[in-house]
Amino acid sequence: MHSRYYVKPYRFQPPDRRTIWAHLARPYVAPYVRRAFGTELSEVTGLEHLQASLDRQAGILLAANHCRSADPLVLGMAGARIRRFFYYLASFHLFQQPRLEVWKLRGFGAMSVLRDTADHQALRACIQILTEARRPLVVFPEGTYYRRNDSVGPLQHGVSLICRRAAHATRRPIVIHPVAIKYWFIDDAEAALARRVTRLELQFRIPPAPGMSLLARVLRISDHALGLWEQEFLGRTNAGTLSERTQQLAHTLLQSIEPRDNVVPEGSIIERVRRLRRSRVNRIAQLGQRRVADPTLCHEMDILYLCQLLFSQSPDYLDGAPSIERIGETVQRLEEDWFDMDCPVAPMTAVVQFGPAIDARAFSDQPARRDQLTAALGEAMSETLAQVVARGRPTLPRRRGRRTTREFQPVHPMISLDEAIGRFHSSSAAFRGWEAALGASQA
Structure with a gap:
């Protein structure tokens, strides 16, 4: 976060x-x-x-x-x-x-x-x-x-x-x-990744699934994590593939902010995020010391940051037969985005x-x-x-003393799932208020 x-x-x-x-x-x-x-x-x-x-x-x-x-x-x-x-x-x-x-x-x-x-x-x-x-x-x-x-x-x-x-x-x-x-x-990092995935399942309160492949477990966690965001902001879980739902949630969140700038939704998710964030950073700079007194700006910036995270997920990155490095990147992204943990696998x-x-x-x-x-x-x-x-992977000479089986430990303990979701409670409440106001004005 x-x-x-x-x-x-x-x-x-x-x-x-x-x-x-x-x-x-x-x-x-x-x-x-x-x-x-x-x-x-x-x-x-x-x-x-x-x-x-x-x-x-x-x-x-x-x-x-x-x-x-x-x-x-x-x-x-x-x-x-x-x-x-x-x-x-x-x-x-x-x-x-x-x-x-x-x-x-x-x-x-x-x-x-x-x-x-x-x-x-x-x-x-x-x-x-x-x-x-x-x-x-x-x-x-x-x-x-x-x-x-x-x-x-x-x-x-x-x-x-x-x-x-x-x-x-x-x-x-x-x-x-x-x-x-x-x-x-x-x-081979599969054993180390399996342990990290098990820890993520515990953090997300997902029941274990014996016999499921490492890739399937990571995709299941990604689906569950996206569902938590959907429930937090939309009050429901959308239908569709993981990629479609990710795009749909980001699009819905951006649509709640773009009318305030009178801009037409154009470009990719990240291009729209950058455009909206640029105007808000400029506005924050103009407010000076009064910036803290404007919670709307903070809510908007939090939502834009979440949209950036949704863009970075790119579920298609794990299509086909992804490399162990791609699976590892996805695991680390989930740990960092949700639980503030940046630790080597x-x-x-x-x-x-x-x-x-x-x-x-x-x-x-x-x-x-x-x-x-x-x-x-x-x-x-x-x-x-x-x-x-x-x-491809370079051939490395085996050197005496290289610890290839080292188990890395996080510097700081992972935060809880409730704390991770709670960080967006005020922003999601503001989002629902904007959606209600927009619906009333269109009616």
Whole structure:
């Protein structure tokens, strides 16, 4: 469950441009990632593309897919192989942690951005980084992670805006490198996943079903979880497939908010969410200290966040004979979305591939061309990721001391089901009130 980061006034957090802290921390990053995220970096390909842009002294933006919270650290380890540090554009909510954590983020080169609005300070900082060309800038164009490692989600247009502005501000080349990050379980993780699924069944109060396959159990939990949301907001369970019901619930929730902005429902679920959230983040910024006194905005933002979660579920991701990694991602998404638990299932290995550069100057400053740059980047990211997936799981040498059967334990205990649903009680009550008012006005 997300924190209401938008309630606190936004203050831009610039990166620490010194590399001393990254230099000192470099020997400890890989052991930390292995311990905290159960992940090690086994393979990096395409570094020759990145090195060629570095040799040209180009301003470099690295556009990577985003599926896990370990992604920035994994990219940092990949950059260390050519002795390069990166800057990172990170969501503002990460900077609402204790001061020591914020200091570490900035020391590693991270800077804040307020998503879904025009963050001019972050934009200027990104342009300066590209025009100076001292270190590449890492951006995750999907805006968040969906736990769908085999596909790239819809991209936002921020990368296009940053690169076109930077190209106008300098004569040096400005390029974008698509980057693919792919995770694989090191060994057979089915036993570890089965234990996690059993824990989820207990949390959701679902009776055990001996003899049912792991995939069938995960789909049964997903169906039950969706039914809980339907009951909470609609008072009923819809008919249809899991995919149809997910789309229908998200569409119904968005329809309760869109009339307030006089907008026509256009585009995908996530495009509609971004459009509505952008207007609300701007309104919250205008309210200043009065933002806390407007509960309607908080209810709307909570519902928009739920719609984002519904979009990320993508039941089709488990169609056919899904890989064990896809099943694992679905289990972790259920744990995180419902019970605030982000804990590795089993040890994983990461593969990173850098794609060929895209020249930002090849795209003019007109809106149609801007969309073409975003579309070209999306195609390049998808193609780069598809190449990594097609190669399959890398062959890893057996090393003495590798604990492939490690059982990971959550840092914090899982919250209860009643607490998970209770977080949306006030928002669901507000939703039913909006629906009643809308029905009365139409009558």
